[in-house]
Amino acid sequence: MSRTPRNDPARSRTLRGPLARLAWALLAVGLFSGFIMLGNWQVHRLAWKRQLIHDVATRVHAPPVAAPGPAQWPGIARGQQQYLHVHLHGRYLGDAQTLVHGSSEQGYGYWLIAPLRTDQGFIVLVNRGYVPASLPGTPAYAKVQPPSGEISLTGLLRLSEPRGGFLRRNRPAEGQWYSRDVPAIASARGLPAVDVAPYFVDADAPPANAGHSRWPQAGLTVIHFPNHHLGYLITWYLLALGVAGATFYVAREEWRRHHPG
Numbered sequence: 001m002s003r004t005p006r007n008d009p010a011r012s013r014t015l016r017g018p019l020a021r022l023a024w025a026l027l028a029v030g031l032f033s034g035f036i037m038l039g040n041w042q043v044h045r046l047a048w049k050r051q052l053i054h055d056v057a058t059r060v061h062a063p064p065v066a067a068p069g070p071a072q073w074p075g076i077a078r079g080q081q082q083y084l085h086v087h088l089h090g091r092y093l094g095d096a097q098t099l100v101h102g103s104s105e106q107g108y109g110y111w112l113i114a115p116l117r118t119d120q121g122f123i124v125l126v127n128r129g130y131v132p133a134s135l136p137g138t139p140a141y142a143k144v145q146p147p148s149g150e151i152s153l154t155g156l157l158r159l160s161e162p163r164g165g166f167l168r169r170n171r172p173a174e175g176q177w178y179s180r181d182v183p184a185i186a187s188a189r190g191l192p193a194v195d196v197a198p199y200f201v202d203a204d205a206p207p208a209n210a211g212h213s214r215w216p217q218a219g220l221t222v223i224h225f226p227n228h229h230l231g232y233l234i235t236w237y238l239l240a241l242g243v244a245g246a247t248f249y250v251a252r253e254e255w256r257r258h259h260p261g
Helices: 009-061 070-078 140-144 182-188 229-258
Strands: 085-092 098-104 107-118 123-132 151-159 196-203
Touching (some): 123 151, 123 182
Parallel strands (some): 123 196
Antiparallel strands (some): 151 196
């Protein structure tokens, strides 16, 4: 009695063909489904990002409103008031400014943070603006001390930055700050935590004819939200289409191979 050789190609196709086709079919279904799900997720992300950009633009260009007081602080961390255009009235607290390393369109330098006690009694850290790295020191730094007496200003509400700068951590003991970490700065300056708002305010630029000195230069807030979700969703859907096309081609070739003529 003759036996089919173990390495006979016909026998291998008979044994492995159905299993291989099933495995490829499952892989194709899994890839197609996964790419469609990722594309659908990017559709939702695109809608969310567009809504975020619209909401922020609306807040930035709206007339300023009163800065949130203690009763509103619990909701600040959710970010729904980020870039809210606010106004403040009060007095700066003496010589308690903090230099935070940062960059602006003017180059590398510092953001000048000063605490302001509002006429409602709570304290807000105000980013008075940018000063160049060459400015701090005596007597140059004395030129950017906050004004005395009652002042009014407007600006954009910003959330605290607790993580430190890129690859660099704040070093309060050394007076080296790389992020505008509101609780940490307030603690380093001996400000009562219960009185300090959990946000800071980027001051608006003063009117051109206001006669202010050049430094600090306010109004340099950069608002930019990268939005690549449309490209991502197109990529995922094209990959799903590619899988569907490849599956159709393989299925057609298999049909032709098993149904010659």
